[in-house]
Amino acid sequence: EPGLIIDLGGKFDKSFNESAYNGAMRWSEETGESYMETELQSEAQREQTMRRMAERGANPIVVLGFANASTLEKVAPDYPDTDFAIVDMVVEQPNVQSIVFSEHEGSYLVGMMAAMASETGTVSFVGGMDVPLIRKFACGYAQGAKAVNPDITVIENMTGTTPAAWNDPVKGGELVRAQIGQGSDVVFAAAGGTGVGVLQTAADEGIEAIGVDSNQNYLHPGTMLTSMVKRVDNAVYDAFNAAEAGTFETGIQVKDLEDDGVGVALDEYNEELVTDDMRSAVEEAKQQIISGEIEVHDYTSDDSCPV
Amino acid sequence: MSDPAIELRGISKSFGAVKANKDIAIRVMPGTIHGIIGENGAGKSTLMSILYGFYRADRGEIFIRGERTDIPDSQAAIRAGIGMVFQHFKLVQNFTVLENIVLGAEEGALLTTSLGKARTLLKQLSEDYELQVDPDARIEDLGVGMQQRVEILKALYRQADILILDEPTGVLTPSEADHLFRILEGLKREGKTIILITHKLREIMEITDTVSVMRRGEMTATVKTAETGPEELAELMVGRKVLLRVEKKAAQPGARVLEIEDLRVVDGSGVERLRGISLDVRAGEILGIAGVAGNGQSELLEVLGGMRSGTGRVRVNGDELDLVGPRADARTRRARGIAHVPEDRQHEGLIMDFHAWENVAFGYHADPAYNRGLLMDNDALRRDTERKIAKFDVRPADCWQTAKNFSGGNQQKIVIARELERDPDLLLVGQPTRGVDIGAIEFIHQQIVALRDAGKAILLVSVELDEILSLSDRIAVMFDGRIMGERLPSQTDERELGLMMAGITDTDRGHTHAEVEGNLAHVHGKVG
Amino acid sequence: MDFLTIVQILDSSIRLATPLLLACLAGLFSERAGVFDIGLEGKMLVAAFFSAAIAATTGSVWLGLLAGVAASLVFAAIHGLASITFRGDQLISGVALNFLAAGTTVLIAQDWFAQGARTPALTGAARFAPIDLPFADALSGIPLLGPLYAQALSGHTILVYVGLLAVPATWYVLFRTRFGLRLRAVGENPGAVDTAGVSVIRLRYAAVLICGLLCGLAGAYLATGLAAGFTQDMTAGRGFIALAALIFAKWRPWYALWACLLFGFLQAVSNRYSTIDLWIVEIPNAFVIALPYILTVVILAGFVGRATPPRAGGVPYVKER
Amino acid sequence: MEKLPRWADIALVPILNLLLALIVSGIVVALIGQNPFEAMRIMVDGAVGSTYGWGYTLFYATNFIFTGLAVAVAFHAKLFNIGGEGQAQFGSLGVALVCLAVPWPHWTLALPAAILGGALFGAGWAAIPAYLQARRGSHIVITTIMFNFIASALLVYLLVGILKAPGMAPETARFPEGAYLPTARDIFAVIGVDFGYSPLNVTFLVALLAAWLVWLLLWRTRLGYEIRAFGHSEPAALYAGISPFRITMLAMLISGALAGLMAINAVMGEQQRLLQDNVLGAGFVGIAVALMGRSHPVGVLLAAILFGALYQGGAELEFETSVPRDMVVVIQALVILFTGALDGMTRSPLERVFLRFGRRAPEPGAPAE
Numbered sequence A: 001e002p003g004l005i006i007d008l009g010g011k012f013d014k015s016f017n018e019s020a021y022n023g024a025m026r027w028s029e030e031t032g033e034s035y036m037e038t039e040l041q042s043e044a045q046r047e048q049t050m051r052r053m054a055e056r057g058a059n060p061i062v063v064l065g066f067a068n069a070s071t072l073e074k075v076a077p078d079y080p081d082t083d084f085a086i087v088d089m090v091v092e093q094p095n096v097q098s099i100v101f102s103e104h105e106g107s108y109l110v111g112m113m114a115a116m117a118s119e120t121g122t123v124s125f126v127g128g129m130d131v132p133l134i135r136k137f138a139c140g141y142a143q144g145a146k147a148v149n150p151d152i153t154v155i156e157n158m159t160g161t162t163p164a165a166w167n168d169p170v171k172g173g174e175l176v177r178a179q180i181g182q183g184s185d186v187v188f189a190a191a192g193g194t195g196v197g198v199l200q201t202a203a204d205e206g207i208e209a210i211g212v213d214s215n216q217n218y219l220h221p222g223t224m225l226t227s228m229v230k231r232v233d234n235a236v237y238d239a240f241n242a243a244e245a246g247t248f249e250t251g252i253q254v255k256d257l258e259d260d261g262v263g264v265a266l267d268e269y270n271e272e273l274v275t276d277d278m279r280s281a282v283e284e285a286k287q288q289i290i291s292g293e294i295e296v297h298d299y300t301s302d303d304s305c306p307v
Numbered sequence B: 001m002s003d004p005a006i007e008l009r010g011i012s013k014s015f016g017a018v019k020a021n022k023d024i025a026i027r028v029m030p031g032t033i034h035g036i037i038g039e040n041g042a043g044k045s046t047l048m049s050i051l052y053g054f055y056r057a058d059r060g061e062i063f064i065r066g067e068r069t070d071i072p073d074s075q076a077a078i079r080a081g082i083g084m085v086f087q088h089f090k091l092v093q094n095f096t097v098l099e100n101i102v103l104g105a106e107e108g109a110l111l112t113t114s115l116g117k118a119r120t121l122l123k124q125l126s127e128d129y130e131l132q133v134d135p136d137a138r139i140e141d142l143g144v145g146m147q148q149r150v151e152i153l154k155a156l157y158r159q160a161d162i163l164i165l166d167e168p169t170g171v172l173t174p175s176e177a178d179h180l181f182r183i184l185e186g187l188k189r190e191g192k193t194i195i196l197i198t199h200k201l202r203e204i205m206e207i208t209d210t211v212s213v214m215r216r217g218e219m220t221a222t223v224k225t226a227e228t229g230p231e232e233l234a235e236l237m238v239g240r241k242v243l244l245r246v247e248k249k250a251a252q253p254g255a256r257v258l259e260i261e262d263l264r265v266v267d268g269s270g271v272e273r274l275r276g277i278s279l280d281v282r283a284g285e286i287l288g289i290a291g292v293a294g295n296g297q298s299e300l301l302e303v304l305g306g307m308r309s310g311t312g313r314v315r316v317n318g319d320e321l322d323l324v325g326p327r328a329d330a331r332t333r334r335a336r337g338i339a340h341v342p343e344d345r346q347h348e349g350l351i352m353d354f355h356a357w358e359n360v361a362f363g364y365h366a367d368p369a370y371n372r373g374l375l376m377d378n379d380a381l382r383r384d385t386e387r388k389i390a391k392f393d394v395r396p397a398d399c400w401q402t403a404k405n406f407s408g409g410n411q412q413k414i415v416i417a418r419e420l421e422r423d424p425d426l427l428l429v430g431q432p433t434r435g436v437d438i439g440a441i442e443f444i445h446q447q448i449v450a451l452r453d454a455g456k457a458i459l460l461v462s463v464e465l466d467e468i469l470s471l472s473d474r475i476a477v478m479f480d481g482r483i484m485g486e487r488l489p490s491q492t493d494e495r496e497l498g499l500m501m502a503g504i505t506d507t508d509r510g511h512t513h514a515e516v517e518g519n520l521a522h523v524h525g526k527v528g
Numbered sequence C: 001m002d003f004l005t006i007v008q009i010l011d012s013s014i015r016l017a018t019p020l021l022l023a024c025l026a027g028l029f030s031e032r033a034g035v036f037d038i039g040l041e042g043k044m045l046v047a048a049f050f051s052a053a054i055a056a057t058t059g060s061v062w063l064g065l066l067a068g069v070a071a072s073l074v075f076a077a078i079h080g081l082a083s084i085t086f087r088g089d090q091l092i093s094g095v096a097l098n099f100l101a102a103g104t105t106v107l108i109a110q111d112w113f114a115q116g117a118r119t120p121a122l123t124g125a126a127r128f129a130p131i132d133l134p135f136a137d138a139l140s141g142i143p144l145l146g147p148l149y150a151q152a153l154s155g156h157t158i159l160v161y162v163g164l165l166a167v168p169a170t171w172y173v174l175f176r177t178r179f180g181l182r183l184r185a186v187g188e189n190p191g192a193v194d195t196a197g198v199s200v201i202r203l204r205y206a207a208v209l210i211c212g213l214l215c216g217l218a219g220a221y222l223a224t225g226l227a228a229g230f231t232q233d234m235t236a237g238r239g240f241i242a243l244a245a246l247i248f249a250k251w252r253p254w255y256a257l258w259a260c261l262l263f264g265f266l267q268a269v270s271n272r273y274s275t276i277d278l279w280i281v282e283i284p285n286a287f288v289i290a291l292p293y294i295l296t297v298v299i300l301a302g303f304v305g306r307a308t309p310p311r312a313g314g315v316p317y318v319k320e321r
Numbered sequence D: 001m002e003k004l005p006r007w008a009d010i011a012l013v014p015i016l017n018l019l020l021a022l023i024v025s026g027i028v029v030a031l032i033g034q035n036p037f038e039a040m041r042i043m044v045d046g047a048v049g050s051t052y053g054w055g056y057t058l059f060y061a062t063n064f065i066f067t068g069l070a071v072a073v074a075f076h077a078k079l080f081n082i083g084g085e086g087q088a089q090f091g092s093l094g095v096a097l098v099c100l101a102v103p104w105p106h107w108t109l110a111l112p113a114a115i116l117g118g119a120l121f122g123a124g125w126a127a128i129p130a131y132l133q134a135r136r137g138s139h140i141v142i143t144t145i146m147f148n149f150i151a152s153a154l155l156v157y158l159l160v161g162i163l164k165a166p167g168m169a170p171e172t173a174r175f176p177e178g179a180y181l182p183t184a185r186d187i188f189a190v191i192g193v194d195f196g197y198s199p200l201n202v203t204f205l206v207a208l209l210a211a212w213l214v215w216l217l218l219w220r221t222r223l224g225y226e227i228r229a230f231g232h233s234e235p236a237a238l239y240a241g242i243s244p245f246r247i248t249m250l251a252m253l254i255s256g257a258l259a260g261l262m263a264i265n266a267v268m269g270e271q272q273r274l275l276q277d278n279v280l281g282a283g284f285v286g287i288a289v290a291l292m293g294r295s296h297p298v299g300v301l302l303a304a305i306l307f308g309a310l311y312q313g314g315a316e317l318e319f320e321t322s323v324p325r326d327m328v329v330v331i332q333a334l335v336i337l338f339t340g341a342l343d344g345m346t347r348s349p350l351e352r353v354f355l356r357f358g359r360r361a362p363e364p365g366a367p368a369e
Ligand SMILES: Nc1ncnc2c1ncn2[C@@H]1O[C@H](COP(=O)(O)OP(=O)(O)OP(=O)(O)O)[C@@H](O)[C@H]1O
Pocket: B015, B018, B019, B020, B038, B039, B040, B041, B042, B043, B044, B045, B046, B047, B087, B199, C319, C320, C321
């Protein structure tokens, strides 16, 4: 029986965790089997939760988010017969699969769309917790926007420096209001539960917004330009399936544009906002990135952003 | 004959196990002043609080002007025309006089109209009854006498025609009390009925028409004032013949133990409570400090006892005491041979939730005899307690009893035992017999005199003039933070002391400090 | 910092100050009547939850508001029961109610909506819409005052204006009415009120319930005005900041307004800038966030004038020893 | 006159209150569609049904013993210390600094040093509110609440700044191996018993020792005598030459130190690195524990174990059913409400009953302890 530990913010954050949850549900529905699931309430419970899962015999155990890395590093060796998978971070242990995404590439694409949709020449970004991972989003986004319009202004704000930053919709709303005041008319929220407030305020104030992780287009049809989907659901689904089939591999797995690990969400909710130009430009850029023609800088590679 | 203004029948009230009122009956005729006397804790305040609807009686009936009336709350009492001035005033300190007066008796939901009306009425009332107060003054800026007037005005504003005053003179100087009595007589002439609670016989004789005596929750007698005298009342009050004077030999004053020069104390709100006190107390003598409560006696004891700081010079056995700083505390004072029986045993002298044996160490808990290394030697402490309990006849003789479970007199005995047994050079005693009944009073007085006879210096503070007169070898009167003068008990009387307590010195008799010293020398035939 | 930014920060300050202000006035009523209330936080939280939950299920923000106020009133009544009727410790009761709110909101939210500890996002009539004050457009052209009026003051939801109007209303009730006189008296000397023939118990309950009502509004504003739905622990210490503001304001309504605006302003600034540059020193965000708390301590320490609470505050009224 | 016999005051009233709290909690569980008895079973089983359960129960209990004692000591001086949370947070900083400063060769060296660090930092964080209360009369309840917030801001500042380990999470580096405390599992393994994996560690023994020391302090030393006297009556303390300033400071310092010691268990014993939120409300649970335990170390011990079981049982409950762990917070709230604030609700009817059914035989001279 596989296990999934939903991270802080909860499985209905409409974003990162929800995506993972959906993957697990999909697996459960397709196979008709059940899995163990538990939701973290606080930082300090990570260890107890992981261990309890392991003690109960869950295998593999999928944990979500970089914050689990140091705990997993300690727990994994105690359960050599259990496989673990961690999303968003690399943990080098013989029984751990590390799943990382090329968020900068997906962000590049939505950055392009933002720049094309913007009339004011100013677009913005609201991040959750100020960590390199989120800067990676921001940096990809800025690169994409500049690629379309080199003169564009990209405003960037982070919600905070602690995990609480993932779950502060009120502050998210305040930040985007400030950005609107500075002229932004498209905002990209990569902020977990905080993003809900960002998208809501964008809808209230009538500017376009870009969701993250899950496809969030349905939240506010008419103002949701698109979502930068990060297929955590697929990662979880695959891990569960592989374990069942006995093909679970440890080591690093990179999910990028090529294998649809990240991408741009196009559906009936944003049909009206996405022009054909955008569609073709994004498609073209995607191919170029896959082929290596365009190289999107990854912030985490050197902790800096060229734009 | 008309119906009595008030008639109570079979009123009983218990607080937990304490029976404060037992089956009380009383009749008060309209247009009279009816006194109620009784010792502390006799149940006077409880009875009046029941009449005013502040407490509810467990049993009994109330008749107002012949009609049976239920008084479940103060509102009902006010409706029945009853007004009450409580022993402890019920005023809102940071409200103005006017606001206090209309509180609860406002007309309409908005204040402006009520306040305006009240202002006019207040003016009228003040003129009618010599009750001048500034309607816009804040209560906290008024003296007690003024505050009391506000309380009376409150009752009159509510058109009370039955007015209850609970120990109104306890905080007043004799002249303020006289003024109050004139007001009461005026009210009586208007046909109002007044109930006056006090335990001062003199006041009863002076102003009341009839008087009821309470003892231990029971109403022991009701008599016409004209047909009785103080001796009879005193006997009724305490239940047996009262010993008016303490038996004691003449004092043999020795060297000066306590010397105070220009002692000043400023309290937390910046008011100067002691304004330059100078006194001495000699070995083998009791100096009594007389005064109306609140004139600085408490502060004097507290500063000497190390409970608050002050300025000036105080010497004990010639060594100067610190009046401020870390060494101005009670522990250092004890180390200097000063023992202190505080005025308020329940809040200061004892920890009510501690056992008797723990209380016997109170203040002396650092004494090496009670300690063994880092820990306290509880066995030694209990042995010591057993001894003191036996010697001072504390009942029950159980050192595991919690302080609050002893009666008032026995609590006081524990404090006295603790302080006197330290064999101090100087004893500070405040209100040694407050709330203690007569048997215990005699015992405590004897102990104090015995200590004096053992050659110790004693500073006694009491608001009971009787006590001061019978115990002291020398009397100093305090008024408004100053010493008004000193007298020898044999050369003064209650009248003179009363005047001094009101701040009036009779210059004709002109006793200065030096003269009293001189008199003393004359009396004892030697100079200290 | 240009003028437009200042206008925006003020706009944001007003929004963020509103829940503080409502809660602060709530505390003012309660504490002026002698009942200390550190449970403002908890009352706000239940109100936030129930207003969002009912607004989400019925689609009407007004019903939500009612539900939020009702929930807050229930909590206020428990506080009253504990501290007035049973003469328990008011501080302990407040602490307990804060926990009760934190726990029950999550529990009920999870059971009701199964979306983690949150309600569905509110849209349309389930939220308060912004209101444009009269002439906002016309006046916006006037230099300085125009934008201040049109952008900072206008365009908030109704509860913001309720909060602002509650300030003079509170002042009037407290200092110009019979009820206010009695209320203040009962916080200073309940014995005086009792012997004047007025029920201390009833007055204190009235004050505690008004406190509940205002906390209800504060919580409802949080979930249906400021945000669009409930999230776990969404009050995030606002109840305590309101308490801080109350002390800062020395238990006076007008001061309360300024104190709350100041704290709202601090929050708006900390939202916008992650650090604040003060010429020489740079204040890290963590301290900007902690500033209201630090200020409170400084005020309590008496460095900025003494704050004396109502004299009978925190003490249950016991007639019989 | 004592209105209730001692046993009723000390045992009957708290037990009745606890019962009431549990009944109301049961109703809450039933209201959210779960069977309260089944929930109870899961909780009891999860908490004490295995060595694993016991391990966690006692691990949590260790935290609560420290914070409960902290609240209790302050209570005896009539100070309501709501700042346990902040003091424990600050204590955790002290523990972490000690553990990180030196490459500890062995835990027997690291533990005493960490105890010192945790206690000093905890006490330090209590010192300012204590000083303000003693010298300036600032209400300790409000200042300690404010200090909780300030402590957490300070910790955030440090953990995203100078103390942050490489990586994204705001946490310090792991402590050196030599600072790892032996767990119950390690200890039992020595005698050949297989104890389930749990973070229960030697700190539990430190907590027991602390409880005994607190008892000794309060009822056997001069300082304890002075603390209790001051707590009963401040004017009396002045009369006896007990300095209110000194007692307020010392009681709060001891209280803060005890709260700070909690970090030994949580940070050094379990997390082995400093996290931003490492106290997890234990400072507040301490209030409930002290109230339930009537501020007596033995009572605190029992109440702490009860709450430890509640916390562990609650975690299992969440795992087994859809009842969120927050159920425990509700129970905790109800316990505080019924034992702390609504105490009069059970007490006064009981007093009446006891008054009615006569005074009992004179009570034997039972010692207070
Ligand atoms: N509220 C109360 N709760 C418990 N016991 C009380 C209460 N009020 C009074 N008592 C007790 O009832 C008895 C009568 O008290 P009461 O105040 O009526 O006496 P009093 O005659 O007015 O005394 P004093 O002259 O000191 O004012 C005393 O033993 C007192 O301790």
